[in-house]
Amino acid sequence: MALRGYFFVLVFVALASSAFSELSSHYYDYSCPKALSTIKTAVEAAVQKERRMGASLTRLHFHDCFVNGCDGSILLDSTSSIDSEKNSNANFQSARGFEVVDEIKQAVDEACGKPVVSCADILAVAARDSVVALGGPSWKVKLGRRASTTASRAAADANMPAPFFSLSQLITNFRNHGLDEKDLVVLAGGHSIGYARCATFRAHIYNDSNIDPDFAKDLKYICPTAGADSNLSPLDSTAAQFDKNYYSNLVQKKGLLHSDQELFNGGSTDELVREYSYDSEDFYEDFAKSMIKMGNIQPLTGNQGEIRVNCRKVNQ
Numbered sequence: 001m002a003l004r005g006y007f008f009v010l011v012f013v014a015l016a017s018s019a020f021s022e023l024s025s026h027y028y029d030y031s032c033p034k035a036l037s038t039i040k041t042a043v044e045a046a047v048q049k050e051r052r053m054g055a056s057l058t059r060l061h062f063h064d065c066f067v068n069g070c071d072g073s074i075l076l077d078s079t080s081s082i083d084s085e086k087n088s089n090a091n092f093q094s095a096r097g098f099e100v101v102d103e104i105k106q107a108v109d110e111a112c113g114k115p116v117v118s119c120a121d122i123l124a125v126a127a128r129d130s131v132v133a134l135g136g137p138s139w140k141v142k143l144g145r146r147a148s149t150t151a152s153r154a155a156a157d158a159n160m161p162a163p164f165f166s167l168s169q170l171i172t173n174f175r176n177h178g179l180d181e182k183d184l185v186v187l188a189g190g191h192s193i194g195y196a197r198c199a200t201f202r203a204h205i206y207n208d209s210n211i212d213p214d215f216a217k218d219l220k221y222i223c224p225t226a227g228a229d230s231n232l233s234p235l236d237s238t239a240a241q242f243d244k245n246y247y248s249n250l251v252q253k254k255g256l257l258h259s260d261q262e263l264f265n266g267g268s269t270d271e272l273v274r275e276y277s278y279d280s281e282d283f284y285e286d287f288a289k290s291m292i293k294m295g296n297i298q299p300l301t302g303n304q305g306e307i308r309v310n311c312r313k314v315n316q
Contacts, residue, residue, distance in 0.1 A: 023142035023299060027121075032112035036125060039117075042104040043129040046097075051240040054130035055194030056097035061127035062190060062294075063090060064120070066177060067156045069298025071148035072120035074156075075101060075311040081150075088156035093230060094197055098312070101126070105311050119311035120145035124295050131287075134193055136242030139288035142295055146305030149314045163200040163257040167267045170259060177297055179290070185263055185272045186290040189283060191235040192246040196256055198223035198231040204258040210265050212253045219256075235260075247277035 028035040047054040064074040067085060074091070075098065078084040085091060086098075101119070104126060108117050121143050132138045161173045174184040202223050205216040222231050235256050236246040246260075250273050255261030264273040276283040306315055 023144045025140040027143035032116045034111040035117050038108050038111040039125045040129045042107050043126050046100045047133040054134045057130045058127045061123045065294050065297045067159050071300050073148040073151040076151040077312045083153040085151045085156040088153045090160040115307050115309050119147045119308050134242040137284035137288045145299040147308045163259050165259045167262040183290045185269050186286045192242050194235050195232040199229035201256050215254045244280045244283050247273050251277050
């Protein structure tokens, strides 16, 4: 009997640990019911002040999830023991919105009365609210992530999809993160908003043939063959509005990045790009599903990680 009782306790503990480790859209309903509304208000204010900030917050969540999972590691500053992901090739002089995350964190902690909401969850919710503020779809964000106590610039460089990637490289990169070919095309639609630096699209406009000549010509005024690396161009023709124009641009060979145009270049993803180019409803529905799926990449839960007091540094 004693052995049977001991076995029952072990099974109960295992099941309980598993349950508490799962993400849930209701995670903060009791510990801080004002959390989500506070994040939404802060994001709307930031986007109203500067519409580009919506793209920046969404991009931070993307870049966070593609390194070691959605763990808020992208927010950590460099220290003697941390080589910040902010200095990686994909983020250096490009990633923005860290100050807004700081403001959201302060507002949420005040609303909750103490640090309850993780920086990783703040990023996930801010990404959703940014898309909504720019006219895109909404979805129920799964919550309960905890924040990493470390970060890795090397891991960011190794795991982030690059703007010069071919279609096969993009598919492999996404597959390595548990995302399929459809997720690749759908999540690339995040480029419906935001801007890119000249350094990331120079090779495409000067060296590639799968680009509209007039489109390339216009971009060359912004991005000369040398210098001006930080000059910006919108990722699609309506960069301050979340819509399907990103896909319409690809069909017209007006993708800003080489990796963008690879999605419509005679390969296996052409059909889905064409579908989204004329069907906003399908794009929005699938984008919401893929964002939830991406947000589930290797989250830290339970006793893993921590709830940071300051999103820029680990707790002391």
